[in-house]
Amino acid sequence: MAVKMEIPTALRQFAGKQASVEFNAATVGEALKQLTGAYADLRKHLYTEDGRIRSFVNIYLNDEDIRYLQKENTPTKDGDTISIVPSIAGGAEVIREKS
């Protein structure tokens, strides 16, 4: 199934600066695997060391959060859009070094 994956601004630098990429995949999980296969740097931003999607990154199939579908096993159709939506807060530096 031809699916489009939307890359959030924060991660575009790890995906060849692209805003979206297209893959053929039968499930959301397969599409993500192809994505991190093509762009290895994305892996650590999307997945923990034990292979789970990071909890501050949400994955949507069209407009629905995959946590409420079949998670990574959610099947895809031609023309579907997978969105990666990380948590953003804007603003201040999180760590202030003590000098």
Next chain:
Amino acid sequence: MPVITGTPTVPDTGRTLSKQEIQRYSRHLIMPEVGMEGQLKLAKAKVLMVGAGGLGAPLGLYLASAGVGRLGIVDFDVVDFTNLQRQITFSTSDVGRPKIQATKERLAGMNPQIRIDTYETRLTSSNALDLFREYDIIVDGTDNFPTRYLVNDACVLLNKPNVYGSIFRFEGQTTVFHYPGGPCYRCLYPEPPPPGLVPSCAEGGVLGVLPGIVGALQAMETIKLILGIGEPLAGRLLLFDALGMRFRELRLRRNPSCPVCGDHPTIHELIDYEEFCGIRGEEFVPVTTGIPEITPRELKARLDRGDDLFILDVREPHEYQICNLQGHLIPLGELPKRASELDSSREIVAHCRSGKRSADAVQFLQQAGFRKIWNLKGGILAWSDEVDPSVPKY
């Protein structure tokens, strides 16, 4: 234009609109969706703005001009020169003043008839509930993860809607959390990213007008909630991509297992949010632990002595153009591929803007076998502070 006669009142308070107010808000009053009744709702409304920065600026301006009767503003920060790129409530002459003071003056100038209360304090678990209690709607215009979780939890515990907005570079998100039955922030993001993984505006940059747009969207949602018109963004996450100029919408669901707003909540009081976000442990353990460091003064002394040091700059080309120490530029991301340009027999000092990226660079090069390598503590910012103030800070 319809003729408005008499001075209609809202029965329960007897509050009326004065002749001046009718004139001021005429563009609201002539719309059936607002009218006198709606304007009086705005006059009775109490909205607390958490944050008077990039998001708070347009938010405050639009809420004040719309006639929201009582505005509270929470911010402990002072106006910084770098804020003027996007925080449109401030003038150059406000630099150094507390943000709440400058904001209150600006909003009161716009609309002297509303009540503006300011809270020059950091929002914490010990004051949040008391601060929020008096207000109907809370608007989250903050700039860090711990405060966002704090605002969220306080809103759920007090049962108040949380008009959320956030930004990063060219992207924004906005929604209304905890609108009756709707999801809260934790339903969307149960856990924050570990510190350092998601850059802040200071590290990642932001196009100034972006918070202007997102803050205005938050003002719009707040006004809609007060008036009870239209469809609030409750249950929908609005994503804005400024570069593509696209809005998208994603469905948000309340998580029945959410620890704070779920069917069986486990959180009944405010927690230590810095700890939750993993910052407490980081504060006194600098990123540079275990990494050899050299201070700017030490570096200057060695260079003046004529020591043969190789300066490695791991920032990006556009940063090099702002200011540089004439180091050899290899952006951090390219270091793995270009490490062969470096001579491991030489003494190398790596630097970046503030000392974090260069710490990563030193760690990487140590693992690659480099033994004579140091991190410039505090980066080029510290160099400007301690050695050469003519080097611009950014």
